[in-house]
Amino acid sequence: MTDNLPPPPSGDGQRLAQLFHLAYDRLRTRIYGQARDAGFADLRPAHSSLLRNIDPAGSRVVDLAERAGMTKQSMAYLTDSLAKLGYVAVGPDPDDGRAKRIVLTERGKAAVDTLARLSREADAELAITLGETEMMRLHTTMRQLVAVLD
Amino acid sequence: MTDNLPPPPSGDGQRLAQLFHLAYDRLRTRIYGQARDAGFADLRPAHSSLLRNIDPAGSRVVDLAERAGMTKQSMAYLTDSLAKLGYVAVGPDPDDGRAKRIVLTERGKAAVDTLARLSREADAELAITLGETEMMRLHTTMRQLVAVLD
DNA sequence: GCCATTAGACAGAATAACTGCCTATATCGG
DNA sequence: CCGATATAGGCAGTTATTCTGTCTAATGGC
Numbered sequence: 001m002t003d004n005l006p007p008p009p010s011g012d013g014q015r016l017a018q019l020f021h022l023a024y025d026r027l028r029t030r031i032y033g034q035a036r037d038a039g040f041a042d043l044r045p046a047h048s049s050l051l052r053n054i055d056p057a058g059s060r061v062v063d064l065a066e067r068a069g070m071t072k073q074s075m076a077y078l079t080d081s082l083a084k085l086g087y088v089a090v091g092p093d094p095d096d097g098r099a100k101r102i103v104l105t106e107r108g109k110a111a112v113d114t115l116a117r118l119s120r121e122a123d124a125e126l127a128i129t130l131g132e133t134e135m136m137r138l139h140t141t142m143r144q145l146v147a148v149l150d
Numbered sequence: 151m152t153d154n155l156p157p158p159p160s161g162d163g164q165r166l167a168q169l170f171h172l173a174y175d176r177l178r179t180r181i182y183g184q185a186r187d188a189g190f191a192d193l194r195p196a197h198s199s200l201l202r203n204i205d206p207a208g209s210r211v212v213d214l215a216e217r218a219g220m221t222k223q224s225m226a227y228l229t230d231s232l233a234k235l236g237y238v239a240v241g242p243d244p245d246d247g248r249a250k251r252i253v254l255t256e257r258g259k260a261a262v263d264t265l266a267r268l269s270r271e272a273d274a275e276l277a278i279t280l281g282e283t284e285m286m287r288l289h290t291t292m293r294q295l296v297a298v299l300d
Numbered sequence: 301g302c303c304a305t306t307a308g309a310c311a312g313a314a315t316a317a318c319t320g321c322c323t324a325t326a327t328c329g330g
Numbered sequence: 331c332c333g334a335t336a337t338a339g340g341c342a343g344t345t346a347t348t349c350t351g352t353c354t355a356a357t358g359g360c
Contacts, residue, residue: 015270
């Protein structure tokens, strides 16, 4: 009995979710490894939730949390972490006495630039493997998928 | 000075890594939400590292850890967690006195089947959105990317 | 001025994975 | 058979990431 499990269900094997996870995991490992070699050894993947979303003129914690899709407590934790590491500075918001304004330091700006460059380079290398046409098609398809899954 | 940050670098916007992450996150949330509604409320996403890799005849902890790409301690933690929840049973390995054999219980088999079905259904719905041709192309492209990123 | 809303802080917990060290067993060369 | 080495897993402790719940303080409309 119970010998009718489907080990590889069709000729297919892996679901999209797992493929996306694998690809993301490898890209993340690669980019943060290169960032480490570029002198940003204290940056961790979670920090990108802030670094990806911060405004050049500075942002408030709630706005960063909103953009990153996480709670303000979690974003406050990341803010504190990056402030201790010297990537961001925290000051009062001139327009709202309750709020703080998170701004990138020079090191923070360098980190954002480096991460953006490494991400672009990774994409460029994959574009060479896939070909420009396929790469554009993949981008289009992925944006479509993310929109549908909203 | 330092006013030359590239806010949206090209007309492009998002890198592949982030798109993969977003898509994976939404799929995972969806599938585990449906699993919860299907009576598997105590399953957490991390458990899939074991459930995806366990052999129908049972597996050892080291093999599961190897396949999932994590340490044996982490896999032992998941094994213990799933054993307490009644999804797997742990017995001695008949061929190796050092080893234990992790086998799925009936509930564990039901969970594996359900998760596999939900994953297939999610893929099927996305295939409707994208069209069969585009879906197959996406699968091919993703496998190619994962292979290149090894 | 009062009060509902908002920004953030503080405390605690849950989840997920790690490193380091230890024991028991297995296996292989002599 | 024995000792060296490798392997399976256990135990203790730590780090990282994010959550809930509760609190204070400031804002802003009326």
